[in-house]
Amino acid sequence: MCDATMIAGMAMSGLGQAYNSKQMAKNQKRMVGARNDAATAEFGRQDKYQNEAQGYFADSVDSFDKSTQDAGLEEQKQIRTEKLENSLAAPNEYAPTPSSSPSIVNTEIARKINDAMKSGKKTAQGLGNMGAWGDHQYNNQVALGNTDRFLGDVTTNANRSLGLLPLEQQVASSNASKSPNMIGDLLSMAGQGTAMYGMTGGDMFSGFGGSGLKGLGKSSGGVMYNPMKPSSYTKIVT
Amino acid sequence: MGAPSIPKDNSAQIARRREDERKANVASGRSAIDQQFLPFNDSYFGNIETSYNDFYQPQLEDQYNDTRRKAILNLADSGQLNASSGARSLGDLAENYQKNRVLIGDRGISAGNKARADVERNKSDLYAQNRSAADPSAASSSALARAGTLQAPPTYDPLGNVFADFISNIGTGISAERAGYKGLNTGLFNNQSGSAKVIS
Numbered sequence: 001m002c003d004a005t006m007i008a009g010m011a012m013s014g015l016g017q018a019y020n021s022k023q024m025a026k027n028q029k030r031m032v033g034a035r036n037d038a039a040t041a042e043f044g045r046q047d048k049y050q051n052e053a054q055g056y057f058a059d060s061v062d063s064f065d066k067s068t069q070d071a072g073l074e075e076q077k078q079i080r081t082e083k084l085e086n087s088l089a090a091p092n093e094y095a096p097t098p099s100s101s102p103s104i105v106n107t108e109i110a111r112k113i114n115d116a117m118k119s120g121k122k123t124a125q126g127l128g129n130m131g132a133w134g135d136h137q138y139n140n141q142v143a144l145g146n147t148d149r150f151l152g153d154v155t156t157n158a159n160r161s162l163g164l165l166p167l168e169q170q171v172a173s174s175n176a177s178k179s180p181n182m183i184g185d186l187l188s189m190a191g192q193g194t195a196m197y198g199m200t201g202g203d204m205f206s207g208f209g210g211s212g213l214k215g216l217g218k219s220s221g222g223v224m225y226n227p228m229k230p231s232s233y234t235k236i237v238t
Numbered sequence: 239m240g241a242p243s244i245p246k247d248n249s250a251q252i253a254r255r256r257e258d259e260r261k262a263n264v265a266s267g268r269s270a271i272d273q274q275f276l277p278f279n280d281s282y283f284g285n286i287e288t289s290y291n292d293f294y295q296p297q298l299e300d301q302y303n304d305t306r307r308k309a310i311l312n313l314a315d316s317g318q319l320n321a322s323s324g325a326r327s328l329g330d331l332a333e334n335y336q337k338n339r340v341l342i343g344d345r346g347i348s349a350g351n352k353a354r355a356d357v358e359r360n361k362s363d364l365y366a367q368n369r370s371a372a373d374p375s376a377a378s379s380s381a382l383a384r385a386g387t388l389q390a391p392p393t394y395d396p397l398g399n400v401f402a403d404f405i406s407n408i409g410t411g412i413s414a415e416r417a418g419y420k421g422l423n424t425g426l427f428n429n430q431s432g433s434a435k436v437i438s
Contacts, residue, residue: 038250080347087291087343088336089299108322112329120336127344138351142358149365156369157261164253171250179244 004205005198013191020184027177034176038168042161049158053151060147069136076135081128088120260372267368271361278357283350290346297397298342302335305401331404338400 062068194204309331313319318327 083287083347084340084343087295087339087346089339102320105320105322105325108325109329112325112332116329116333116336119333120340123337123340124343127340131344131347135347135351138355145358145362149362153264153369160257160260164250164257167253168250171247174247 003198005203006195007198008204009191009193009195009198011191012194013188016184016186016188016191018184019187020180023180023184027180030176030178031173034172035169038172039165042165042168045161046158049154049161053154053158056147056150056154060144063140063143069140072139073132073136076132076139077129080132080135081125084124084128085121088117088124263372264369267372268365271364271368275357275361278354283354286353287346287350290349291343294342294345294397295339298335298338298400301397301400302331305404306331309404331401334401334404342397 197204306328309328310319313324313327318324
């Protein structure tokens, strides 16, 4: 039994395990990093959707500013009143009075024509002002409906995009993972073999003039120890 | 000796690409809908208002002319045509006519607004369908079908007798006033106020 060979074997085994642990940690780090990257990319998309939605909302709220609403209502009043005033008929002769009619009759005729036109115009303005409110509210409803539609589209897009995140994280993590190389395992196996060799009395360092690894694996008897094949062991006679 | 290479998983990339395609399809479908509804503009709805007026105003004008003619005959029959009371009565009729013209104009605007609301509602329905289907060609054909329905001519009811009360009352009103009753209250006959009436 050779302590130096055993120690060397155990050291090699430990080194191999340490190497494997380090590789596993690096792999985990890559996988977590990939998951984080996928999440960060998605949060970037969500931020864009949020900004877009906030823009629609801000426009919608701004449209309800009092001055904007007043201007819109005034515009509708003008449009509707103008249309209604255009509905009025042109004044015409309405009483077939003879030329001998007294002046009071003709004056009354002129006054009533004027009254009829004034009354019609007043009705047009009254109806125009009243109906304009409904027109204006309707325009508001249409605008709100459009904003709803835009926000609905943004919400749908955002939800669907977010729904892809778990898959993207899983795939990113999977793709970032690397199969561990065999260096650690080989080192560990070699270390175990060396340790066993040492435990059975083998001395890896003898006969090499202190030259260390020169001629590694060969016993002074000239037979290489195979851990899987114990019969290959040749006891060294010292 | 290296470890066997594992093929890269592209499923997330494929899903993301499909989602981008869906968004593009929705945008494309929205454009198709907007394109189909372009003819439904202010001019289109203005034409509906004009059509409404073109249908109802001539009816009102005919009724007015008819009523005016009958009123003139009634006034002439009662001897009031060449008098201030007759002028006032016919003036009231003209005022009534103008007010009704305005009311018809107002209903014409309402008809245009109703059409506008119908179009907006259909457009909203199509947008919703487009979002669900995410298929621009289907959204476009649906828009075509609805656009065809919207262009169908609206149904109009005939105008009722607007001046019916006026013509039935004017003759009897003037006659009653001349006979000493309140009548149309024109004040032309210088009747004594009060309910007493001396019948000679």
